[in-house]
Amino acid sequence: xxxxxxxxxxxxxxxxxxxxxxxxxxxxxxxxxxxxxxxxxxxxxxxxxxxxxxxxxxxxxxxxxxxxxxxxxxxxxxxxxxxxxxxxxxxxxxxxxxxxxxxxxxxxxxxxxxxxxxxxxxxxxxxxxxxxxxxxxxxxxxxxxxxxxxxxxxxxxxxxxxxxxxxxxxxxxxxxxxxxxxxxxxxxxxxxxxxxxxxxxxxxxxxxxxxxxxxxxxxxxxxxxxxxxxxxxxxxxxxxxxxxxxxxxxxxxxxxxxxxxxxxxxxxxxxxxxxxxxxxxxxxxxxxxxxxxxxxxxxxxxxxxxxxxxxxxxxxxxxxxxxxxxxxxxxxxxxxxxxxxxxxxxxxxxxxxxxxxxxxxxxxxxxxxxxxxxxxxxxxxxxxxxxx
Amino acid sequence: xxxxxxxxxxxxxxxxxxxxxxxxxxxxxxxxxxxxxxxxxxxxxxxxxxxxxxxxxxxxxxxxxxxxxxxxxxxxxxxxxxxxxxxxxxxxxxxxxxxxxxxxxxxxxxxxxxxxxxxxxxxxxxxxxxxxxxxxxxxxxxxxxxxxxxxxxxxxxxxxxxxxxxxxxxxxxxxxxxxxxxxxxxxxxxxxxxxxxxxxxxxxxxxxxxxxxxxxxxxxxxxxxxxxxxxxxxxxxxxxxxxxxxxxxxxxxxxxxxxxxxxx
Ligand SMILES: Cc1cc2nc3c(=O)[nH]c(=O)nc-3n(C[C@H](O)[C@H](O)[C@H](O)COP(=O)(O)OP(=O)(O)OC[C@H]3O[C@@H](n4cnc5c(N)ncnc54)[C@H](O)[C@@H]3O)c2cc1C
Numbered sequence: 201x202x203x204x205x206x207x208x209x210x211x212x213x214x215x216x217x218x219x220x221x222x223x224x225x226x227x228x229x230x231x232x233x234x235x236x237x238x239x240x241x242x243x244x245x246x247x248x249x250x251x252x253x254x255x256x257x258x259x260x261x262x263x264x265x266x267x268x269x270x271x272x273x274x275x276x277x278x279x280x281x282x283x284x285x286x287x288x289x290x291x292x293x294x295x296x297x298x299x300x301x302x303x304x305x306x307x308x309x310x311x312x313x314x315x316x317x318x319x320x321x322x323x324x325x326x327x328x329x330x331x332x333x334x335x336x337x338x339x340x341x342x343x344x345x346x347x348x349x350x351x352x353x354x355x356x357x358x359x360x361x362x363x364x365x366x367x368x369x370x371x372x373x374x375x376x377x378x379x380x381x382x383x384x385x386x387x388x389x390x391x392x393x394x395x396x397x398x399x400x401x402x403x404x405x406x407x408x409x410x411x412x413x414x415x416x417x418x419x420x421x422x423x424x425x426x427x428x429x430x431x432x433x434x435x436x437x438x439x440x441x442x443x444x445x446x447x448x449x450x451x452x453x454x455x456x457x458x459x460x461x462x463x464x465x466x467x468x469x470x471x472x473x474x475x476x477x478x479x480x481x482x483x484x485x486x487x488x489x490x491x492x493x494x495x496x497x498x499x500x501x502x503x504x505x506x507x508x509x510x511x512x513x514x515x516x517x518x519x520x521x522x523x524x525x526x527x528x529x530x531x532x533x534x535x536x537x538x539x540x541x542x543x544x545x546x547x548x549x550x551x552x553x554x555x556x557x558x559x560x561x562x563x564x565x566x567x568x569x570x571x572x573x574x575x576x577x578x579x580x581x582x583x584x585x586x587x588x
Numbered sequence: 589x590x591x592x593x594x595x596x597x598x599x600x601x602x603x604x605x606x607x608x609x610x611x612x613x614x615x616x617x618x619x620x621x622x623x624x625x626x627x628x629x630x631x632x633x634x635x636x637x638x639x640x641x642x643x644x645x646x647x648x649x650x651x652x653x654x655x656x657x658x659x660x661x662x663x664x665x666x667x668x669x670x671x672x673x674x675x676x677x678x679x680x681x682x683x684x685x686x687x688x689x690x691x692x693x694x695x696x697x698x699x700x701x702x703x704x705x706x707x708x709x710x711x712x713x714x715x716x717x718x719x720x721x722x723x724x725x726x727x728x729x730x731x732x733x734x735x736x737x738x739x740x741x742x743x744x745x746x747x748x749x750x751x752x753x754x755x756x757x758x759x760x761x762x763x764x765x766x767x768x769x770x771x772x773x774x775x776x777x778x779x780x781x782x783x784x785x786x787x788x789x790x791x792x793x794x795x796x797x798x799x800x801x802x803x804x805x806x807x808x809x810x811x812x813x814x815x816x817x818x819x820x821x822x823x824x825x826x827x828x829x830x831x832x833x834x835x836x837x838x839x840x841x842x843x844x845x846x847x848x849x850x851x852x
Contacts, residue, residue, distance in 0.1 A: 204618075217658065217661060218783050218784065218786075218787055221661065221662065221665060221778065221783045221786075222780055222783055225777045225778050225779070225780065225783065228777055229777055236832070236836050257779065258777060258779045258780060259779045259780035259781045259782075260780065263780050267781075272779075272780040272781040272783070272784045273784055274780060274784070278780075282780075472847060472848055473847075551843075
């Protein structure tokens with residue numbers, strides 16, 4: 201029997217029964233609920249809202265948190281497999297889950313008070329409140345320490361002023377985790393609620409990538425928040441970056457799902473497409489291309505699986521995550537490009553998945569630390585010299 | 589109320605079945621297993637009964653090798669309270685008759701108000717076990733159920749069956765056996781929380797001895813029918829079945845007619 205291209209190296213055997221069960225649930229969910237509608241939603245530039253309660257019902261938000269906050273206490277590998285399957289559907293769907301769980305909920309869980317946790321986390325697990333994570337600004341992306349947004353201390357609490365840009369789910373969010381510099385130049389985290397006076401949001405409408413995901417601007421025009429809205433556990437920029445490590449871990453898995461989808465599509469398509477009297481798959485150049493794709497998929501799967509084991513063992517460093525994010529995104533992007541090529545003209549339509557994954561992955565290559573930024577993080581780890 | 593759900597763990601319907609020459613069973617190498625889809629309807633109906641009636645204790649029961657615990661784990665993840673695996677090497681070569689006899693022995697004394705099963709298992713398509721279990725337990729059986737309502741106070745159930753060109757509504761006194769037909773419900777997926785909780789739930793294993801079955805009642809010896817030959821037809825027809833709503837399947841069909849059949 202030929203090997204299964206989706207699990208060529210029997211990596212399944214590295215996972216526990218419940219990890220596989222989590223994967224299977226999300227896989228079926230994506231096949232049934234996402235695949236049939238995602239091309240059209242993407243083209244329209246809409247996030248498919250009806251998926252939110254369905255994802256919540258399956259427990260996809262905050263799934264690694266303890267049960268008392270509505271989580272399922274998922275292992276890192278189970279969480280990774282969930283992200284892989286979501287991104288097999290669309291990077292925008294995985295982004296939604298990343299931002300909700302690994303950025304917003306994780307920040308509240310890790311740096312929030314017990315009161316903040318109890319107030320927000322169960323509602324966010326249930327999908328009733330959406331979160332967003334406001335770090336990037338028009339003039340501060342790769343270098344978030346250069347942020348201009350300010351938090352001024354007053355008798356009653358804090359006043360926030362500034363603009364955040366490129367914020368996933370900004371207009372959908374009931375609660376925004378907003379990062380701002382205080383008067384001592386220290387970075388602080390705040391929970392800003394939808395509708396607070398001075399707080400407005402607007403969607404960015406000209407994206408040609410990640411179209412099935414909402415990306416917004418947040419305007420903070422002297423927004424007054426009480427001290428109770430500050431995340432007291434935050435210790436400077438490092439705290440904001442630690443949330444990114446969580447999300448990047450999920451991305452290292454997620455993009456492999458997009459690559460798997462492209463590989464499957466290319467195998468199926470070339471088997472039935474006839475060129476010069478033969479199936480495209482019977483041509484040497486095609487077979488080399490498919491092998492190139494498979495090699496990247498298997499490499500990504502192995503890297504993600506090992507990353508998961510290291511995380512479960514508590515030995516994970518952010519540089520481990522940087523290398524995996526950098527490699528897996530870029531290799532998956534290459535796989536998507538090859539799929540697009542093999543599909544010819546069909547490859548540029550949303551009837552197929554190739555171009556949608558391909559241009560989505562251009563975003564993934566940039567956000568959560570651009571490719572070059574991860575080179576610099578790993579480079580510093582290798583040489584001891586910061587070259588940012 | 590107590591409900592037992594019979595589930596069979598069968599090769600994934602997308603598996604390309606292979607049989608080694610001379611063998612009388614399929615080659616299990618590399619095969620992934622699923623719960624037989626009609627059994628999923630049965631399991632879902634048990635969950636819906638619990639949602640409607642409140643306290644309903646659900647026990648999932650499977651006969652098969654150790655690997656069949658995966659099907660039971662899925663039932664536990666979906667919300668079954670406990671599970672029983674009927675398993676013994678002596679079952680090797682068993683037919684549907686032996687299977688039903690063993691399952692009936694496992695169910696006996698369990699005081700189940702309802703026993704739910706799929707109308708048939710999608711691997712051997714015998715369509716035998718649900719009915720035979722009812723016979724061994726001397727219970728009434730309603731097959732091919734597409735709607736089920738239980739009146740707890742009266743101790744009765746009303747089931748609807750969609751037949752060729754007409755429908756039937758049948759009332760039965762509980763306990764009784766029901767086999768599920770497509771259309772009964774829309775099975776849910778196990779939620780992540782359920783999957784994690786299922787790890788702590790118990791799966792009891794019953795072997796032939798625990799069931800009080802003698803060796804000559806088991807396996808090939810106890811079977812009423814014998815498989816003489818098993819093979820994969822050399823030229824399998826290439827059938828493709830599109831499932832889903834017409835709005836989804838119609839464009840897919842057009843695409844297949846154009847690109848695969850090349851008739852458009
Ligand atoms: C669809 C989408 C969703 C997003 N969602 C969020 C969100 O939810 N929350 C949030 O806070 N942010 C979000 N972002 C922002 C994202 O994290 C930033 O875009 C990213 O950090 C890069 O910043 P930048 O775009 O300002 O690029 P820049 O920082 O200006 O970088 C431009 C280029 O310069 C390179 N570069 C940077 N520094 C160096 C250096 N030292 N040496 C050499 N090259 C360098 C980069 O790699 C890149 O190629 C999102 C972005 C997109 C596109």
